[in-house]
Amino acid sequence: MHTAFATHIVDNQPPPFGTHNLWDDDAALREAVCREGGEAFSIRLAEYGALAGGRLLYLADDAHRDRPRLLAYDAYGRRQDRVEFHPAYHKVMGAAIQHGVAGLSWTQPGPGAHVARAALSFLHYQAEPGSSCPLTMTHAAVPVLQQVPALREWADKAAAPYYDARCVSITHKQGITLGMGMTEKQGGSDVRSNSTRATPLVADGEYTLIGHKWFFSAPMSDGFLVLAQAPAGVTCFLLPRWRPDGHANALRILRLKDKQGDWSNASSEVEFENAWAFRIGDEGRGVATILQMVMFTRLDCMLGSAGLMRMAVRRVLHHIGHRSAFGKRLIEQPLMRNVVADLVLESEAATALALRVAGAVDRAAHDPHAAALARVATAIGKFWVCKRASTVAAEAQECCGGIGYIEESQMPRLFRQSPLNAIWEGCSNIQCLDVLRALSREPETLHALRSELEQAKGVDAYFDAAFATGMAMLAEPVDPADARRLVERLALLLQGATLLRANNPLATHWCVSRLAAAHSASFGTLASKASMDAALARGGA
Template sequence: MNPPRIGNPGVETQQFETHEVENQPPDFAPRDLWADDIVLREAMRREGAGEFAGRVATYGALAGSALYELSFDAHRDRPRLRSHDAQGHRIDRVEFHPNYHALMRAAIEHGVAGLSWRDPAPGAHVARAALSYLHHQVEPGTSCPLTMTHAAVPVLRREPALAEWADKAAAPHYDPREVAIVDKPGVTLGMGMTEKQGGSDVRANTTTATPLEGDGEYRLVGHKWFFSAPMSDGFLVLAQAPGGLTCLLMPRRLPDGRKNAFRLVRLKDKLGDWSNASSEVEFCGAWARRIGEEGRGIATILEMVMLTRLDCMLGAAAQVRMALAHAIHHCRHRRAFGRPLVEQPLMRNLLADLAIEAEAALALSMRVARAVDASPHDPAEAALARVATAVGKYWLCRRAPALVNEAQECLGGNGYIEESILPRLYRQAPLNSIWEGSGNIQCLDVLRALAKEPGTGAALWTALQEAGAGHPAHAAAVEHLRGPLHGETRIDEAGARRFVESLALALQGSVLLAADSPAADVFCRSRLGGEHGLAMGTLPPDLPFDDMIERALPPAG
């Protein structure tokens, strides 16, 4: 008797099938992330960016299909440092998977880094925030250079000598070549602030900036312990000039095309953020140009911080959104104990709870984006943007890791496997709480702003009043904040986290109530009124769980 022919289709091969694959959800993607997101579409209209809806919709469809697929190899194939070429020349080059460059090109061409500056119509910052939110859902690592490039533009525009840098940072062109800026249609920017001995205390920096004969030109000697996006065309760095801590732009390539005098020591081996490179660097007499006045480095950087903190908020909201969407998708298609998971009461409670949290995170982020948009011509909104970015960054980034883990658990073991996007999101989630200042730094900054910038307290109070008197739990929470926001009571530093948490929750409730969101009452009852436990999935059982879940992710088809 001849053995069966292995690999040939037909009856003979059936004997090798041990089981039928069933009860597994279909692939999550391709999906249209714009069409799926009712909350985003409402926020765009509410916060004044309705005219940009078509552009954002186009990117939402692209992000949920082609970019989603590209992201997996870009994330798995981590950047590599080539310090020297084959002949022994120092090159300090970071190499990436081709998908990384494809993701960067798509993002920059669609305005994730430059829309706010190229098309500065009302609502442009809100639209750019929506683009960043959509992009971060599928590939958060590339959000780092995109965010820094975006935030650097207004700082660079302060210096006439850096006008070309500002224009090309805002341009819709991605060019990864290592050539002088004059030969590039677009550039990206990185940052180098912290040093070994200082961390968040940048006043402890020891890197020196020695003036040269050229006006505003310096030589840098020293190091940076965290040098973000080291493949960028230029870097904003803080160094000690004769007049004190100063902000400078250090290009990768000198104007004549030669490599600048810096060395990439190594790439950081990070918990997550694998598609993006982070490094340590040494400056060996590198040429740089001053931005702003000597001794005003921190003030110069603070102009960027409002924008980068907003993107931290958006990143946290995006991570929670993508994790929630995967959880709902899985639970709709997975059966257990005779019925779909999404029909089981305790799972419905959890998914609805996550949906409320995701909506509140996005709603607050987009309201803050409107404040950023209005800042140039509205002092009250500028004050709100100044302090609310710290409030929102603290709270949303603090919540993201636990919320992503809750969504991950909905998938069981599948949520712990790299073929799912959930492990990537889980590794990424803690980063935004650390980047641009840890939680304690944000909370102390809120206290500092309220003490030294009286307009911030008034702006927060006005924002809290936007909800009117529509909910007793919200009204009580706001009244509890009256004293600190009016300067009548002082919050001790040890109580800063509790205060900022209360402020963030009240702001989220205010935005939801003012928007007349279906989630507003549930949010206020659970987050402000005490009808909630310490874990997710502890909502009161009489709430409209199904409505919350369908609002979060409409059923396909």
Template structure:
């Protein structure tokens, strides 16, 4: 290179760090009853923060899945080829029990431990989390049909990743998918036109076109189709017991904005063999068990993405100089970085609280079941909505370097809108909250009880809860106002968790900036009195 090509004032590579050195995560893990899993969570964090695993994520998104509809002889095969790094990421995720393993773990806190590991493992690469999440979520839906659950649940929860199209009963472990969306219906699944015809052998045959199916190499899918009794839920295997392929054809793979390591496809059912799950005509009720679990994972994944974005931004700012100071020493940049870290911590604290509610509800805690019904929907709406703005601001902290693929920020940014769309976009999530409040008064009582537990210690919070009570009591055009109502529910819920469990300066910074009259929507608008050093210390990656 010519002598003019001297490289200086550039941030060093991020290098290896422990992603589990995350106070909000570890505090939540212990608080929600999963302290026993801390060693394994830290082990996952060491791997997730390594250059090696980040390179797997980069490879899996650079060399994206390829569809092979036929083999060399012209036989229909409908197989998707993935980059090898994708399989390594999947193997590790399954091996650490981030899929359906908690359903087979009797220890209290098992679902919290799983959430913590999923949060960490999503940070270097988010796309493979889709089949991991759907496998986790398939179990409670399958339990509506005990025979199917008995047959498949042990394989879904097994800690072995056994890729390839073979008869499910002969595999060491299974991966499940979900196939509901149709082109004419979208979120309105009752508009689905796929038909399910009963047979004399006791199963159904499905005919129809599914518009968006993620992870098409899954061993089976849970899907919705119109049976004679009405919209019903079905299990559709890729391979039949005799080893032949089911009549399920991949028409094409979607060319997506992000989530590129994970294949998403259009599927054609051409008389595909399917087994009914749950009661005939009650398909939505059956599949909602799966949706509730995947909505939780949307919160977890977005919280993990925020944490990764803060790590990149803070690392850059601590190494880059501008106007004679490191960026992190510049007052306005400190404000932005601390605000990003504050948003990330609030998302992580809420995520662990929601995971705790899931864990206790599956163990029979009725109060937590009621809280979970609203809490997960509220969290899904808000945390996933915050991630794209958060990713954009973190990318801007790197300036032009953040717009370059090598920085890792463009992939984080492209992936950031997905969780807000998946499992019901913002409008669907907000309206679901309203429906849940109308149908389940006990859920409203549990939610407001959660907020009441933090009352009396912060004036901004108390005023916001009072405003929420007033808003919930006003039913005039409430659907029109649904987003503003659910936003306030979400921010007060985050504040409640922080006020009770986070360091006081963190909680106060959040309430004053989000509830105290500030916008809270433009990052970098924290008031002067905020302890930015404490907030940044809790966010710094540890090596």
């Protein structure tokens, strides 16, 4: 008979993260949706919050662990240019599209629809961020396709709540997804230097494309919006996987990108060998056509980064609420309380600003002031919120100690994912220069921004002082080399104004920690216990 020894007792470790309703647990999100006009969709959002914080969170593990694979040829040497995914990925996509992450704005148009869809996107990113790429592009492409009568079927099926992963013509599908191909090796963000050539065919609007794309997003999609050089200049096209005659299009997937993160999503390099495409908009107006999508895709970058911050904070609060060190739970240790409270403040402000911009987008079609605010605030928020996501993810990972560096904790996934939105849809420099361009060339944007900030004056002394400094910066010509300094200041002011106007319980704590002249760039430097207690309670500790 063997004597049993207790050699592996697990104590002082948190239990599994478990399931959460990501809507019910997030006061900041619920309040922002209500404030921006999306309250009518609350039941729908609660349902998706439960799904995202439960089943989708577990499906995401398999979708990331088993990455997409390129099947360029079949066993007999025939080209098939197919991307194979783990079944969990398709289940995630199906759930997202069914619940409106890609199409709610267009299938239920009306007040608050864009706000509700923004909240769905925010919730989805916390569960499985990789699939947010095709969901975002599908959503953003719909209003562009709607402008072309010949492409109405594409627009309707992109907005439809049906997911069909089969590689077949859209005539056999109820719902479709869309990708994009803008970037080429020689140009990057400078799409006017694209070398892909478009040659007109006899039929109006039809072309053949010869060229390449260095980053071709979501190559398993049914169609792609691409830029190419037509006789009159850079032009936008819809390039489908299948030609109208039923044959596979001449789209050759050369390889899938081996990326730092975003593992569940496929990104690729491709070549077009006289691929058939249909023109969207006029020749030479391709950049202007694509810019119609930019407000939506950049908003989703901001929403995704804000959602990532929120998930990082959730996981940290779970960890420190159960783990002890030096005789106390981590959540009772003063310095840890300071650090995590600071992370909560950052997450709160990111959520508030992202939903504020979503509200402006929602009203932009019928409110010129909202349209002007959305124009400039999208670029400001995209720069700042996406830039801060990496800092928050790194600090949150450190708060969890060694387990935060282990894949099973999912903190490494958040850390790897965190830089993506700052790069995608125009990196930080592009955003900052776009802000300068808007403020200098479109006077209505400066008026809208100033009005938005002025409405928050008179409540907090730190905000008022920072506002005066920001307006002084805007009163003088801004050197492009100083663009980041200006846009950072404007982003902080927008966050502060949003919190103050909402009477957010953390607003004054946020202002003193971010807008005071001597504020610190490090997390964990809050000056008062009241700030720490208020933030932790708000975060769900």
